[in-house]
């Protein structure tokens with residue numbers, strides 16, 4: 181992620197995710213790791229496109245705000261991103277949308293974020309193990325536990 | 328047997344009656360039918376094989392493992408449309424929502440009259456649909472299991488007097504784990520990986536996984552086999568080992584994007600010039616609604632109910648709750664705004680609408696990019712933009728009728744609706760294709776269309792290509808137009824029909 185230095189990445193995360201009163205703060209290290217894995221797993225052109233979006237954000241910040249993204253106040257960064265996202269110009273909107281997409285995924289996939297929101301994949305997984313369906317027989321009664 | 332590249336130590340050369348490329352809604356049923364008739368069937372599948380134990384309900388992991396390009400496939404045009412494609416044993420059915428609808432009846436008339444497909448009759452299709460519905464345990468979603476989001480939306484639709492109901496689904500004893508599109512963790516969803524494929528294997532078919540078909544082998548103008556490469560499970564690149572299957576019949580079932588791409592690469596079966604053209608995708612929009620009460624997503628059946636009041640005009644509404652990781656992408660806000668809304672995720676519902684009959688047509692092309700990959704070109708045009716907007720307006724009306732405090736739409740300039748006044752403003756506004764935020768589509772179809780005239784179609788009603796003897800196509804690409812609803816059951820029905828013709832050919 182050459183387009184953003186370590187600190188730039190953190191600022192970007194906070195600008196997209198905001199500060200929640202009930203959810204934990206972003207985890208730049210873990211999220212960066214996920215991001216790299218996600219970019220590698222995708223279409224060959226995707227990492228290039230993603231970096232291009234980050235560079236475009238920097239350039240747009242200079243053009244629209246007169247300052248680099250990293251020098252904007254926290255609220256200014258958020259306003260800048262919201263302006264892009266609500267633009268009727270699909271390129272401006274697309275730049276912010278694409279830049280934000282894996283950041284949101286990398287944050288909300290963390291169990292410490294999703295569980296307080298009511299989504300606990302591990303608990304559902306465990307429950308599903310107790311309710312295995314096969315094609316040729318009915319479910320056992322709940323009390324019987326693991327098949 | 329289901330084989331992985333690790334089990335193959337050297338290059339392989341096999342002989343079979345039928346080689347099938349792809350194991351999805353088209354390839355899976357075909358493999359089962361032909362294997363059950365005693366034919367030697369080899370299936371070549373680019374994706375890996377996963378079972379319910381591998382499905383951990385984590386969206387991003389599912390995207391990376393079971394979707395082509397980690398779910399990042401998009402159409403090029405205005406607007407960009409996310410078009411995710413499954414890449415796993417069972418094809419896209421392994422990661423689909425499990426809606427199992429018969430085609431919209433007037434569409435069959437159109438196929439018969441406009442596409443010369445008189446051989447496909449309503450009576451024959453009814454029999455096949457009934458058989459499939461029994462085999463796949465199709466029944467209506469259980470309102471008790473469906474979840475509060477679906478019940479709330481449906482209550483809103485009923486309040487407005489709209490035609491609506493619970494969707495038929497190929498799910499047995501579903502308990503609503505809210506995760507159909509990331510793999511069903513209980514094995515309830517009767518996708519091809521848990522139904523047709525295990526049966527095909529029991530009848531003796533072999534499935535070669537993580538194996539990418541690259542060429543259809545020809546001799547004297549006839550298809551005689553397939554050449555393929557085994558893939559490294561981590562990098563997805565060829566691992567140096569090859570598979571060659573000599574076969575009496577070759578069936579291309581790689582889906583509406585990969586099937587035309589393979590043909591275009593080889594310059595095959597395209598005397599009509601129709602290969603790759605006529606791409607239809609059912610462009611989809613979604614709305615998010617905020618309620619005072621807790622709705623508790625994503626527990627329940629993500630896609631449990633429908634509103635078909637405007638199906639005749641090409642608009643179908645079908646629900647879809649998603650985990651926070653995906654829900655967050657539907658909210659077009661950043662920063663504090665985003666955080667404060669996501670904190671209310673438990674009080675939110677999400678619902679989708681698709682343009683089920685559209686005028687827009689795209690195409691699959693071979694851009695001759697490195698590594699050889701298809702590109703999908705698609706522009707959302709005139710009336711379809713209106714229909715997408717109408718779907719958004721209708722969903723918003725239903726949400727408000729159901730008691731929503733606010734509704735969030737994907738239309739720039741109208742992201743947040745606080746009540747009927749905002750809704751009227753949206754209704755009056757002129758919306759352009761480029762105004763849609765994060766549009767998606769899930770049903771690519773039509774790129775090797777079936778028809779009665781070799782000048783206008785790629786395959787006959789039997790599934791055999793007009794140009795290459797013994798080369799059949801059997802997947803979403805052969806549907807001459809949208810079936811007006813989610814297509815998996817119709818693709819399977821076509822596969823059952825085509826199996827009969829392949830069997831005849833092999834037995835002759």
Ligand SMILES: Cc1cc2nc3c(=O)[nH]c(=O)nc-3n(C[C@H](O)[C@H](O)[C@H](O)COP(=O)(O)OP(=O)(O)OC[C@H]3O[C@@H](n4cnc5c(N)ncnc54)[C@H](O)[C@@H]3O)c2cc1C
Pocket residue numbers: 348349350351352353354371372373374411412413414415416417418419420422423424425426427428508538539540541580581582583585586589630769770771801802803804813814815816818
């Ligand atoms: C998220 C989502 C939800 C959906 N929900 C529904 C729903 O509820 N109801 C419904 O009716 N439809 C639904 N669909 C659509 C439905 O699943 C597809 O229309 C259907 O599976 C298409 O069948 P197919 O045979 O054309 O292709 P697929 O099922 O996609 O199968 C094609 C297979 O071919 C393989 N392949 C491709 N190229 C090669 C190659 N070169 N070599 C070897 N293998 C190859 C692919 O890996 C894939 O496994 C959904 C789709 C998505 C993405």
